[in-house]
Amino acid sequence: MTSESTERINAENITEDEFFFGHKACAGCGGSLAVRIALKVLGERTLLVEPAGCMSAVSFNYPQMSFSNNAIISAFAGTGAVLSGLKAGAEVMGWKDYHVLGIAGDGGTADIGLQALSGLIDRNDDVIYLCYDNEAYMNTGIQKSGLTPFGTSTTTTPAGKKGKGNLKHKKNLFEIVAAHDIPYAATASIGYIEDFANKIKRASEVRGTSFIHVLAPCPTGWGIDTSETVEVAREVVDNGLWYLAEYYDGEYHINRKPKEFKDIHSYIKRQGRFKHLDEEDIKEIIAQRDKTWKRLQQYSVGQ
Amino acid sequence: MSGKKFISGDEAFAQGVRLAKAQVISAYPITPQTIVVERLSEMVEEGELDSKFLHVESEHSALMAAMGAAATGARTFTATSSQGLLYMAECLTYVAGGRFPIVMMNANRATALPWSIYGDHRDSLSLLDHGWIQIYTENAQESLDMAIQAYAIAEQEEIRLPVMVNLDGFVLTHTYEAVDIPTQEQADAFLKPRETWDKLDFDKPVSMAYTVGPDLNEEYNLLHHKALLNVAKHIENIDVSFEKIFGRKYGGLINGYRTEDADLILITLGSISGLVRDVVDELREEGVKAGMIRIRFMRPFPAEELIRETAHASAVGVLEKDISFGFEGTVYSNVNSALSKSAHKISTYDFIGGIGGKNISKEDVRSCFAAMQKKESEEVRFIGLEVEDDI
Structure with missing residues (x-):
């Protein structure tokens, strides 16, 4: 893959046009910010598919549709397949100059949609798959998904007398996707919005399937103030619990490697979903973080 | 390929799909449906059929991919059987409720358990309420002919619904008969390319397959019901025009x-x-x-x-x-x-x-x-x- 062909997107040059508005997302929703920015980068000639999840629930309510581009809902498990169908249809119809984008949540991607996503990457159809990760099934009321981190209290992993919330670590989705030898995969955070926007742009320039996993906090499910979404999404990168990376040409690249990780206590303590965690749990979270980074650094080039 | 050929029901159906010029085909193999998709793959590979063939990883994805393609206005086809049909069951209601005129061949086969690859009608009959038009054919000739007619029915403006054409597993799918294969000119005279307003459109962007609340959801179901009833009104005309061109008629329902x-x-x-x-x-x-x-x-x-x-x-x-x-x-x-x-x-x-x-x-x-x-x-x-x- 060659380096980016055109100017980087930034706050100055990103379009003023909006393609996602009038929706019913909660105040401070990180997922809706990811959708808004992705469409600003890709533009009106984008064929969008969304399965069941927060973003489709808030935006496809007849007669109040919230996308000014073409959009369609998929069965929950079907995002990867509908993407291939849209692309194949657009090709046989002879359409030119368009993007095909799928946007699914963490459950819709890492759990129920994982098989169709794997099939999509295997076919290597020229589409973009965006997973907005708010770390639980938020639309149905905060249930654990495969991307819910260790220690999270959800309505299906409630922290109680015995439990510490979710006992499983986050599924390693980025590396699962990369293991398909996908042309382009990246992680991002809505806390680093310029990085995210430029990864969407880069994905749109790749031939074949590209995948972006963007962390998108949910004030309702995480127990933070609606004004804290972006700040928390930055902090999780700065403390190393999330990372900004890319995979292309068969190699991993870490985009942002903090010299020193920010202490994770403030990140844990400010969120309602983690308020039951003690020092021992925090040690476990740090150990897992360090293990992930060690592995990533071994994989990555230019370290 | 036209004229009398000695072929199986599966092959006859594949010939019908070729003549109908399905533009996007997505399918996953299952006995006794497999031969249909094998033949179609060959036709695409040999250039006899100008179509995109999507290799999907499941029946669920087969129908979801067909839905995505149908949403662009393309003519689409998929085929399955038995557990495969049941595996894609939730997608059946999406496709029917969304009014996507997909044609699917189902090779009727028993449902597990007890496990059996042989035929009965429990698979498709258990899905009668999923909003599809359901056709059952008697022989390979009717199977080929209904593959073509199915698109005329599915894409009729007052219908716009998916069609499931059912062939008895093995008895029909795998037995050989002398089948008259029409010419492409005949098929083209009967079936025009799909034209629809109900699709994604860059000039007039739309949202498809959306949510409808309790206020109007029942009304949407009523429209769906009436569209299905409209088949009875159109089937005779479709059959008459079919007879004029192909010299065969099947009557109505x-x-x-x-x-x-x-x-x-x-x-x-x-x-x-x-x-x-x-x-x-x-x-x-x-x-x-x-x-x-x-x-x-x-x-x-x-x-x-x-x-x-x-x-x-x-x-x-x-x-x-x-x-x-x-x-x-x-x-x-x-x-x-x-x-x-x-x-x-x-x-x-x-x-x-x-x-x-x-x-x-x-x-x-x-x-x-x-x-x-x-x-x-x-x-x-x-x-x-x-x-x-x-x-």
């Missing part, structure tokens, strides 16, 4: 045989109908006023047609490869409901046979007529059992 004055009528679906016709002829020679009705469309259900066709019958039996456990055969439930509106009282019988590929013999069929003739009890009975039904 049902196909009656010696019913005009029939006292005893046996109703069937699919490939067993030929055997039943033979038995009807034998019984007629013996002086029994026997007749047969083959139901071609289970949805829309031919209620009025059945009442009309059974006007002189004192008894009507249903011979079906299905059981709705804990009640009766599904075809029988539908027939009985229709005949309850008949002006005269008809005794009705439900004969369950051919489950899991069990052979239905001529003697079995005669026993159905005998039970009706002797006015035996009307309880549901399983025919052709290897063991005594004394449990």
Whole structure:
């Protein structure tokens, strides 16, 4: 893959046009910010598919549709397949100059949609798959998904007398996707919005399937103030619990490697979903973080 | 490729899909459907069919991919069988409710457990309520012809619904017959390229497959119901124009045989109908006023047609490869409901046979007529059992 062909997107040059508005997302929703920015980068000639999840629930309510581009809902498990169908249809119809984008949540991607996503990457159809990760099934009321981190209290992993919330670590989705030898995969955070926007742009320039996993906090499910979404999404990168990376040409690249990780206590303590965690749990979270980074650094080039 | 060829039901259907010029095909292999998608893959590879073939990782994805392609206005095809059909079941309601005119071939096969790759109708009949048009064909020629007609029905403006064409597993999918393969010119004269306003459009962007709240959801279902009923209105015209070009006609939702004055009528679906016709002829020679009705469309259900066709019958039996456990055969439930509106009282019988590929013999069929003739009890009975039904 060659380096980016055109100017980087930034706050100055990103379009003023909006393609996602009038929706019913909660105040401070990180997922809706990811959708808004992705469409600003890709533009009106984008064929969008969304399965069941927060973003489709808030935006496809007849007669109040919230996308000014073409959009369609998929069965929950079907995002990867509908993407291939849209692309194949657009090709046989002879359409030119368009993007095909799928946007699914963490459950819709890492759990129920994982098989169709794997099939999509295997076919290597020229589409973009965006997973907005708010770390639980938020639309149905905060249930654990495969991307819910260790220690999270959800309505299906409630922290109680015995439990510490979710006992499983986050599924390693980025590396699962990369293991398909996908042309382009990246992680991002809505806390680093310029990085995210430029990864969407880069994905749109790749031939074949590209995948972006963007962390998108949910004030309702995480127990933070609606004004804290972006700040928390930055902090999780700065403390190393999330990372900004890319995979292309068969190699991993870490985009942002903090010299020193920010202490994770403030990140844990400010969120309602983690308020039951003690020092021992925090040690476990740090150990897992360090293990992930060690592995990533071994994989990555230019370290 | 045109003219008479000796081919299987699966191959005949693939020829029909080729002639209909399906633009996007997505499918996942399952016995006994596999040959359809193998042939179509070959046709695409050989350049006989200008189509995108999507290799999906499941039946669920096969139908979701077809939906995505149909949303762009493309003509689409998929095929499946049995567990594959059940695996894609939730997608059936998406496609039907979203009014995507996809054509699917289903090779009728038993549903697990007990595991069986052989034919019966439990797979498709269990999904009658999923909003699709359901057709059952009798032979390879009708299968090819209905592959083409199915698109004309599905894409009709007042219908715009998906069509499932059902072929009996193995008995129809894998047996060879002399089949007349029409020319592409004939097919093109009958079936125009798909034209629709109901699609994604860069000039007028739309949202498709959306949510409708309690205020209007029932109204959407009513529209769907009426669209399905519209098939009855259009099927005759479609069949007439088909006959003009291809020289073959199938009639409407049902196909009656010696019913005009029939006292005893046996109703069937699919490939067993030929055997039943033979038995009807034998019984007629013996002086029994026997007749047969083959139901071609289970949805829309031919209620009025059945009442009309059974006007002189004192008894009507249903011979079906299905059981709705804990009640009766599904075809029988539908027939009985229709005949309850008949002006005269008809005794009705439900004969369950051919489950899991069990052979239905001529003697079995005669026993159905005998039970009706002797006015035996009307309880549901399983025919052709290897063991005594004394449990």
